[in-house]
């Protein structure tokens with residue numbers, strides 16, 4: 468049986484950053500991911516905002532981590548060579564109730580130590596965001612806010628962890644964990660390994676993983692939300708992240724000018740327990756359109772290129788055989804045992820705090836193991852693949868001269884070449900699905916949403932993996948996966 472110091476379960480943002488943080492110590496660590504790629508679940512469908520920290524309750528772990536994370540996010544992205552836009556955010560309101568809440572958030576932000584917060588008049592808001600409804604009453608400006616691409620971040624963290632000695636096993640769903648006295652025997656597929664300690668980052672399944680070895684303490688209730696994505700043609704319509712604080716209680720609108728140049732609208736919030744993953748409902752989309760009409764009526768909705776669903780993991784304490792009345796508001800770091808730590812139900816701002824949370828749990832486990840620091844740890848990660856769109860004309864011409872595959876455009880909307888797709892498949896954590904290629908290269912993310920390039924990507928994937936095109940099949944409606 469293989470032996471490790473740490474088994475990390477789950478390869479979402481949190482698992483990838485936990486593995487990276489473990490590499491700062493001299494430990495043998497392995498990450499087990501159930502899916503065919505990392506960042507394929509919650510970390511794939513979210514709002515992608517880097518929060519400043521004025522929303523969080525003062526004194527909470529969430530508040531402290533968010534403020535620290537926002538301050539250092541640019542450095543983190545530079546280290547990992549991922550795109551980040553510190554575009555700032557403005558939270559807007561249209562009446563007195565919203566205004567009261569903005570003032571409360573301003574005070575809360577000051578208490579949390581958020582830098583640069585400023586209350587703006589309606590006129591000042593319109594100077595920042597001229598396309599908003601002229602009825603806007605006031606705004607809270609937060610320059611620390613920004614936006615990044617969650618899977619780009621997760622892939623880079625995973626790549627950096629591997630470069631520093633961490634290991635990742637995909638298609639490795641953990642089905643059983645047994646206490647072996649001082650450690651654990653972890654079963655995945657038809658294999659087993661022994662680990663002195665476990666970090667549980669299994670997202671939606673984190674409570675189930677914890678209950679494989681311990682009595683239930685926290686359970687997850689799923690709720691859902693929907694988004695619209697607008698094409699890059701509408702990208703300049705919003706310059707900052709816009710949060711809308713509604714007059715009545717409930718979920719307002721969020722608008723995000725994404726790093727890729729699209730505008731993200733949403734999410735809605737379905738209140739009931741929802742097991743049907745990632746569905747989109749006409750009711751949610753209607754709500755979004757109504758909110759757009761109130762907040763930014765001239766937004767060119769004819770540029771909608773897709774809608775998608777997301778699922779929130781809401782953690783509740785298990786009490787008297789049932790669940791606590793209220794969900795747990797702070798990040799839930801459950802120390803099941805000194806050598807078993809679970810991150811359960813981490814939702815917003817989990818992306819912002821992924822590096823902080825990863826480090827938090829990795830340091831706990833390293834302290835338990837008495838592990839020495841890894842003096843060779845290198846936090847810097849250079850993106851191994853080209854992004855031809857970012858090259859100058861001359862650089863591109865040289866690339867094509869050296870390898871004509873870079874001159875063969877597969878995705879016309881995003882101008883992604885065959886050469887880039889091949890790199891994405893062959894890379895150290897190479898794509899095995901059409902979705903994986905999409906997230907690594909952007910092919911399929913443009914206006915036609917893969918209408919032109921999907922068949923081409925399937926052909927390249929099949930050829931690179933030495934399989935027939937017919938073996939690239941649809942995987943539960945989520946992505947095309949190669950089946951050998």
Ligand SMILES: Cc1cc2nc3c(=O)[nH]c(=O)nc-3n(C[C@H](O)[C@H](O)[C@H](O)COP(=O)(O)OP(=O)(O)OC[C@H]3O[C@@H](n4cnc5c(N)ncnc54)[C@H](O)[C@@H]3O)c2cc1C
Pocket residue numbers: 476477478479480481482499500501502505506507508509510511512513514515516517518639640641642668669670671672673676692734777778779780813814815816817818819820
């Ligand atoms: C709707 C929504 C919007 C959000 N918006 C923001 C935002 O704007 N800004 C922000 O900072 N944060 C945001 N977040 C929070 C952020 O997206 C999450 O905190 C973060 O992505 C959680 O990552 P994770 O690693 O816990 O989960 P996941 O990404 O789901 O990763 C868990 C992994 O565990 C794997 N797994 C499950 N079971 C097993 C098993 N048995 N064996 C092995 N592997 C297993 C899964 O396949 C999955 O890959 C948002 C969250 C939601 C839901």
